[in-house]
Amino acid sequence: MGMTMTQKILAAHAGLDSVKAGQLIEANLDLVLGNDITSPVAIKEFARFNCDKVFDRDKIALVPDHFTPNKDIKAAEQCKLIREFANKMNITNYFEIGEVGIEHALLPEKGLVVAGDAVIGADSHTCTYGALGAFSTGVGSTDMAAAMATGKAWFKVPSALKFNLTGKLNGYASGKDVILHIIGMIGVDGALYKSMEFSGEGLKSLSMDDRLCMANMAIEAGGKNGIFDVDDKTIEYIKEHSTKDYTVYKADDDAEYEKVYDVDLSKIRPTVSFPHLPDNTRTIDEVGDVKIDQVVIGSCTNGRIEDLRVAASILKGRHVTKGVRCIIIPGTQKIYLQAIHEGLVDIFINAGAIFSMPTCGPCLGGHMGILAKGERAVSTTNRNFVGRMGHPESEVYLASPAVAAASAVAGKIQNPETLK
Numbered sequence: 001m002g003m004t005m006t007q008k009i010l011a012a013h014a015g016l017d018s019v020k021a022g023q024l025i026e027a028n029l030d031l032v033l034g035n036d037i038t039s040p041v042a043i044k045e046f047a048r049f050n051c052d053k054v055f056d057r058d059k060i061a062l063v064p065d066h067f068t069p070n071k072d073i074k075a076a077e078q079c080k081l082i083r084e085f086a087n088k089m090n091i092t093n094y095f096e097i098g099e100v101g102i103e104h105a106l107l108p109e110k111g112l113v114v115a116g117d118a119v120i121g122a123d124s125h126t127c128t129y130g131a132l133g134a135f136s137t138g139v140g141s142t143d144m145a146a147a148m149a150t151g152k153a154w155f156k157v158p159s160a161l162k163f164n165l166t167g168k169l170n171g172y173a174s175g176k177d178v179i180l181h182i183i184g185m186i187g188v189d190g191a192l193y194k195s196m197e198f199s200g201e202g203l204k205s206l207s208m209d210d211r212l213c214m215a216n217m218a219i220e221a222g223g224k225n226g227i228f229d230v231d232d233k234t235i236e237y238i239k240e241h242s243t244k245d246y247t248v249y250k251a252d253d254d255a256e257y258e259k260v261y262d263v264d265l266s267k268i269r270p271t272v273s274f275p276h277l278p279d280n281t282r283t284i285d286e287v288g289d290v291k292i293d294q295v296v297i298g299s300c301t302n303g304r305i306e307d308l309r310v311a312a313s314i315l316k317g318r319h320v321t322k323g324v325r326c327i328i329i330p331g332t333q334k335i336y337l338q339a340i341h342e343g344l345v346d347i348f349i350n351a352g353a354i355f356s357m358p359t360c361g362p363c364l365g366g367h368m369g370i371l372a373k374g375e376r377a378v379s380t381t382n383r384n385f386v387g388r389m390g391h392p393e394s395e396v397y398l399a400s401p402a403v404a405a406a407s408a409v410a411g412k413i414q415n416p417e418t419l420k
Helices: 005-014 039-047 073-089 103-109 124-132 141-150 175-186 201-205 208-216 232-241 305-315 333-341 344-350 401-410
Strands: 024-028 031-035 060-063 118-121 135-138 152-156 159-166 194-199 225-228 259-264 271-273 281-283 294-297 325-328 376-379 395-398
Touching (some): 005 024, 005 118, 005 135, 005 194, 005 225, 031 039, 031 103, 060 103, 103 208, 103 232, 103 333, 118 124, 118 141, 124 135, 124 208, 124 232, 159 175, 159 201, 175 271, 194 208, 208 225, 208 305, 305 333, 305 344, 305 401
Parallel strands (some): 031 060, 031 118, 118 135, 159 259, 294 325, 294 376
Antiparallel strands (some): 024 152, 271 395
């Protein structure tokens, strides 16, 4: 029996000719990632190993992005610990305030991940890099600590689900709508510890920003990882951002999948996930009258330049309705600067929104937009669990940048196609 994309990458990094689902392996890693919440725990565990250096200072990335700029004393202490460790170990890819970005937007932009890589990160949305044809997955802080010391991690080789994408996206439908549709279709445990592998002619319709968004949310279906076929768009992106060598792995024709799903992109409608799980989806035509208090456009899911352009196209010449707070957060400093140069920031501010520096901020209920009891937010983030963005009796509705921007104008969840 042949192997999937994920299985081929894992076999290569384990030094094996082949692997099969369920097999336990130890694999060499190309990158180990941590942020300001997870890295301090890993650093304290690392100290217990009595190692005087990390396995490779060029293959560790430390990105303080969740509670930064420091929201309180505890956040400041966490970041200080990371900074001191990075200096002591001479970590190459440590990104401090001024050059930092939301980790899963920053690393592809910096060219630190390419096709064929094996990456772990002490953050569940590390699966983002599958958009580049890499195997990437989230782990715990203790696994991060061991990986910083050894450059290795153990895995149970996942079985796979194949998503055969056909057709072409229409109107305001985007990669966010595709992945919300898929999660709604298979459920939050529909891909539990499985590899979600995306291929088909429909890939031509998806930009790299679309793919990064979709791979990012593989974990919301329980996936071990999400991964896309490498095509000309992928290679163009890699060559633009990186000088690293890359390897393209293609699934064998006889690769085994637990299930194959056919998804016609031409039928995808703007989609909203209602509280309190990402699989509680409705198309924009089924939403009804849902008034809101806040809109957040950003995060590692939808804080890229295409997302900001879509939001600006809707907000231009319009104004956020009175009583609604609209917070826009670019994914990286480069995106921030590009938004300024393209005049997007002028549009946002003239529309009555605020424009923040890159941070995870409100996505995890950190800062920069916490919800009070009874408040509702439309957000382009990736999770809408109970209390995710603040009070446990608040509500988060997940949507695309287009739906979020239209909702900010309307004061309720709004179809951007019908905004007047």
